[in-house]
Amino acid sequence: MSINIKKCTIEEVRLLQEVSIETFKETFSHQNSPENMQAYLEKAFNFNQLEKELCNSSSEFFFIYSNEEIAGYLKLNTEGAQTEIIGSDSLEIERIYIRKKCHKQGLGKHLINKALHVAIERNKEKIWLGVWEKNEGAIAFYKKIGFVQTGAHSFYMGDEEQIDFIMTKSLSSHLSERPFN
Numbered sequence: 001m002s003i004n005i006k007k008c009t010i011e012e013v014r015l016l017q018e019v020s021i022e023t024f025k026e027t028f029s030h031q032n033s034p035e036n037m038q039a040y041l042e043k044a045f046n047f048n049q050l051e052k053e054l055c056n057s058s059s060e061f062f063f064i065y066s067n068e069e070i071a072g073y074l075k076l077n078t079e080g081a082q083t084e085i086i087g088s089d090s091l092e093i094e095r096i097y098i099r100k101k102c103h104k105q106g107l108g109k110h111l112i113n114k115a116l117h118v119a120i121e122r123n124k125e126k127i128w129l130g131v132w133e134k135n136e137g138a139i140a141f142y143k144k145i146g147f148v149q150t151g152a153h154s155f156y157m158g159d160e161e162q163i164d165f166i167m168t169k170s171l172s173s174h175l176s177e178r179p180f181n
Contacts (some may be wrong), residue, residue, distance in 0.1 A: 001067055001105065005114050008061035008073065013051050016061060019073055020045040023097035028157075031134060036158025056081050062114055064098075064107050072098035074111040076118055084153055084166065086128055091119040093129040112145060119171055126171055130155065130164035142167050 008016055021041055029037050043049070053059050058081035062074045075095040077083065082092045096111050119127045130153060131138050147167035155164045 002065075003107070003110055004065040004068070005062050005074075005110060006065070008054065008063050010051065010054050012063070013047060013054055015063075015070065016054070016073065017045055017047060017050050019063075019070060019099070020050070020095075020097065023072060023099055026100040027097070027135075028132075032157050032160070036160050039158035040156075053081075058082075059094075060118070062111070064111055066102055066105055066107060069102075070099075071102035071105070071107055072096070072111070074114060076115055078122065078124070083130065084128075086126075086168075089125040090168075091115065091122065091124045091127050093127060096129075108141065109145075116171070124171060126168050128166060128168040130166055133163045133165055139165065139167075145169075 024041065024045070025037065032040075053075070054061060058077060058079040060076045062076075064071050064073060073095065074093065077092040077094050078090075079088060082090070083094060084092075086092065093112075093115050096108055098107050098111075115127060128150070129142070129147070131142060132155065133139075133152070147169045149165045150168040151166040152163050153166060155162045
């Protein structure tokens with residue numbers, strides 16, 4: 001299996017939109033009302049919103065390809081693009097989305113490693129993310145690779161308030177380590 005990660009460009013905003021909607025629906029539609037799901041998709045993944053995010057110099061998107069087929073993507077934020085004020089010494093993983101048909105291929109680890117490399121290159125001291133409190137599989141994965149819960153914040157799915165756990169990982173120990181396997 002060949003894995004390739006490449007930065008998403010503004011010319012790929014439609015592809016980003018397609019993958020965003022597909023992966024979000026696959027992951028969360030069974031746990032949310034159709035109305036709240038549709039409201040969120042229209043707000044978060046409309047063309048103008050994604051174009052704005054792609055043009056933000058404090059955000060980066062990376063597509064991951066498995067055997068030359070797009071399998072998902074990663075969104076990273078620094079500085080003012082972070083969804084919480086965590087600090088200039090941190091990097092946020094806002095999204096790791098993998099297409100359902102590509103699950104169980106270790107692609108999440110590849111994207112985490114990409115995020116770690118970007119954070120280390122930028123001299124960040126920690127990396128953090130928000131994960132829905134009901135996403136037990138993701139929480140277990142993040143704990144396994146060294147993230148710890150350091151807080152929580154509200155996330156709105158349409159008009160429903162949900163809770164995301166904030167999970168953080170210190171990077172000082174990764175400066176001389178190998179990536180996750």
